[in-house]
Amino acid sequence: MTKRQQSIYDFILEQIRLNSENQLFTTQEIAEELSLQRSNVSKDLNEFVRKGLMIKLVGRPVRYQLQNTPSSVEAEVLHQHSASPQLPSKQSDVPIAKSDVFSQLIGNQSSLKNAVEQAKAAVLYPPKGLDCLITGPTGSGKTHFAHSMFQYAQERQIIGLDKKLIVFNCADYANSPELLMSHLFGYVQGAFTGADSERKGLIDEADHSILFLDEIHRLPPEGQEMIFYLMDYGTYGRLGELGKNRQANVRIVGATTENTNSVLLDTFLRRIPIHIQLPAFEQRTTEEKIDFIQLMIAQEATRINRRISLTEEVVKALIGSVGFGNIGQLKSSVQLACARGFLNHLNQSQIDLTLADLPDGIQNGLPSFSNNREEALEFSHYLSSGLVVDPGEEFSVRYSDSYELPYNLYEIIGDKATLLKEEGVSQKEINDFITRDIHIHLQSFYKNHGFSFSAESKLSEFVDPKVVELTRMIYEQIKEHLSEGMARNFLYAMSLHISSFLKKHAINEERHLNPNIRRMVADYPLEFELATSMKKQISSYFSITVPEEEIYYLAALLISLSRNLVKGRVGLVVAAHGKSTASSMAEVARQLLGTDHPLAVDMPLEMSPKTAYEKIKEAVCQSDQGYGVLLLVDMGSLTSFGERLYQETGIYVETLDMVTTPIVLEGTRKAETLGTTLTDLVDSLKEFQGYHAFQVEEEKTGSEKPQAILAICASGQGTAQRIKEMIEATLHKKNFNHLVVVAESVVEIEKKLPLLQKKYNFLATTGIVDPKIQAPHISLERLLHSDLDCLLEQIMLGEITENESELEFEDFKNICQTEMEKTVMFLNPAKAFEPLWQISSDLLEEWCHGKTTPAFHMNFVLHLSGVIERNILNQSLEGSLEQVDFVKKHPQKEKLDRHLLVLEETFHLTISMIERYYLLMMLEQQENTHEIH
Secondary structure: OOHHHHHHHHHHHHHHHHOOOOOOEEHHHHHHHHOOOHHHHHHHHHHHHHHOOEEEEOOOOOEEEEOOOOOHHHHHHHHHOOOOOOOOOOOOOOOOOOOOHHHHOOOOOOOOHHHHHHHHHHHHOOOOOOOEEEEOOOOOOHHHHHHHHHHHHHHOOOOOOOOOOEEEEHHHHOOOHHHHHHHHHOEOOOOOOOOOOOEOOHHHHOOOEEEEEEOHHHOOHHHHHHHHHHHHHOEEOOEOOOOOOEEOOEEEEEEEOOOHHHHOOHHHHOOOOEEEEOOOHHHOOHHHHHHHHHHHHHHHHHHHOOEEEEOHHHHHHHHHOOOOOHHHHHHHHHHHHHHHHHHHOOOOOEEEEOHHHOOHHHHOHHHHHHHOHHHHHHHHHHOOOOEEEOOOOOOOOOOOOOOOOOOOHHHHHHHHHHHHHHOOOOHHHHHHHHHHHHHHHHHHHHHHHOOOOOHHHHHOOOOOHHHHHHHHHHHHHHHHHOOOOOHHHHHHHHHHHHHHHHHHHHOOOOOOOOHHHHHHHOOOHHHHHHHHHHHHHHHHHHOOOOOOOHHHHHHHHHHHHHHOOOOOOOEEEEEEEEOOHHHHHHHHHHHHHOOOOOEEEEEOOOOOHHHHHHHHHHHHHHHOOOOOEEEEEOOHHHHHHHHHHHHHHOOOEEEEOOOOHHHHHHHHHHHHOOOOOHHHHHHHHHHOOOOOOOOOOOOOOOOOOOEEEEEEEOOOOOHHHHHHHHHHHHHHHOOOOOOEEEEEEOOOHHHHHHHHHHHOEEEEEEEOOOOOOOOOEEEHHHHHHOOHHHHHHHHHHOOOOOOOOOOOHHHHHHHHHHHHHHHOOOOOHHHHHHHHHHHHHHHHHHHHOOOOOHHHHHHHHHHHHHHHHHHHOOOOOOOOHHHHHHHHHOOOHHHHHHHHHHHHHHHOOOOOHHHHHHHHHHHHHHHOOOOOO
């Protein structure tokens, strides 16, 4: 024990001897009394905990207690013999109060107090507890809370220690009720095609335990009925089985982000006696918000074994940046900030996070936090000089939550930085490259949890940053006149409105003021006055003439935002093919505009038109508020549903096809604006041309078609997207913004090419195949090996030729390895390249009998690296049953399988049938040509 540790230990014993009731000590108290640095005291106290001399109690501030708190007499004895204290060889008979798992939850005595009491009641209620439903917004901690309930039941010996919490996400099989039921209840042999043997379900596994049904609102009605039958009688039957003769003692805990009254059957809800509501992050106390950041930073500090410090401004920015994603979003922001800080302080023993380490989306949280004066004042009581956290100081957690990354981000950063440095890349380029990769891969992980890093990052996809900046300036000037709580909606809704206006202004589109809006605004002189001021600011900021009628539209939007007087509105339903296409577009609109509309209907390709119609009909009825419903669809039979819906429901339905996310945003924004009718909404959306591109092009091509470059790869999603990103970055740098890049699949190119040529004027093509159109083709290896700036200038000037110098075999191989290093994140190119190249060589040699080319070999390896990367991310390509059938019946399937088995065993993965389909398409394409592409 060091001299400093000895003095701390002596001080604790002395205090107990003088006052036996004072048994708990904080780091700050000891540091002040002994005039020691707080960080040193914290380090020593944690060392005592590791040696078993002290107990660390969770809370804020963290308190410490001797492992066996002595009486005043014992303290006196210990004080006299404390020169070399040892861990007691025999534990005291005095029982130590043991806290339960709920005491570890931040806010258990404040914002979560009621929820914790309800949860304990649900677990303890005799004879077998009560079923319950946990509600709360995305990222509020519902899964974490369910795990805590299960652990509490084990602590109280109500559930055996050999049992585990059974978790099932109802959304995983929401589009296939039969499959969902088979997972939950099991099935008997012959229950359906492919049921070759009997199988137990999750109900069997959850017997005498808890079944946690996440996203329970996605449970179909028949599933809800079977669950509440189990609740009532404790019996159930497997799929394909007559009767319900099986028994199970299962506690049901459900979780949902939705309004339970609108998404669950009344008969089901009545059987769940306890509804636990978890608060959003903004409803947490300031102290709790700081605790969350301290906990998350501590976890990152332990992961990288380095001290991490945060300035006061960083803590405020993190708190202020949290929106839709709540605690989950905060964790993603903390991980992103720590990852960037780690990169910026790669060779330092301590990571000092400042505002410079935060991306813009998080930095923007600082003014948002400062605008809340009450919280800013309360903040100063709990934190006045930032946070300093040492490794090993995190609060005790019993399991990893759903927001834990499935990989070590810091190892990836370190490996990538080392590799780039060895290649002679400058530190600034290394930082820029890895920062971009960090952001992309964290976004990829967190989008599966229902949110992005910030809603503003999503807004930036549609709106020019200058518009957002102006909107913030306007808000700062008029916020005192607006109602509380509308800051976020104002930023997003007004940014979209101004952006839409600028686009109309740029193309000189005429606008005719709706008389209803003029009459309505007349009753709100304050909003009219504010809108007049806003009109002047827009005019001055963009140096344009804003027409007088725009004042009325601005005023109408202000009224809708601040007064909340819309008693009825046009309903919106988005319906599109794909497993989540419609949901994704609708969620962006709901997130940005803070509304519960539009509703979404996802239609996987296997869904029948009849089922799709019934789902859309249900959504239309739910969305209707007496003002009609606008149905936004992508294609096909969906466009013909409007008249039939009107006949069957009496609801007036208008349909627009070719739906996009900007159209959904604009439709939602307009529907939320006071006075908008269905006819007005449809007319305005027919004329809507997006939010970007405010400047009118001075010159257009004779054909009036946009100029483009066509990039082709096997799937249209891998190499082609990489080409697209490379070219677009260079185009943006050289201000060739009128030139677009179109990515397409080799499978679809023959069918789509005539339509693409009608839409675009192609100046060049590139990729794995030459589509043979009246434009020069640039091979992929030439594109990767050339100076892209010069190459694009040649394309623009029409000076590009297809003649190119021959490359040696080793050149192709080197280009391939360099490109792989740029495109993969999780795969280590240094280790993976040679095995991939060899496996490809063996496959191509047997398949093509030596007739392949180094260029195709390179393309094939890059495609395989994408296959592995998608497999790691669990983002395999989607396809149709016809494509699967094509692979199964292909005459050379066994040959492909044999070589891919080597790949699967080498990289420990399984390659899907759809991925095999695209590989076959590449190989067949190569067989049909002997040209170098």
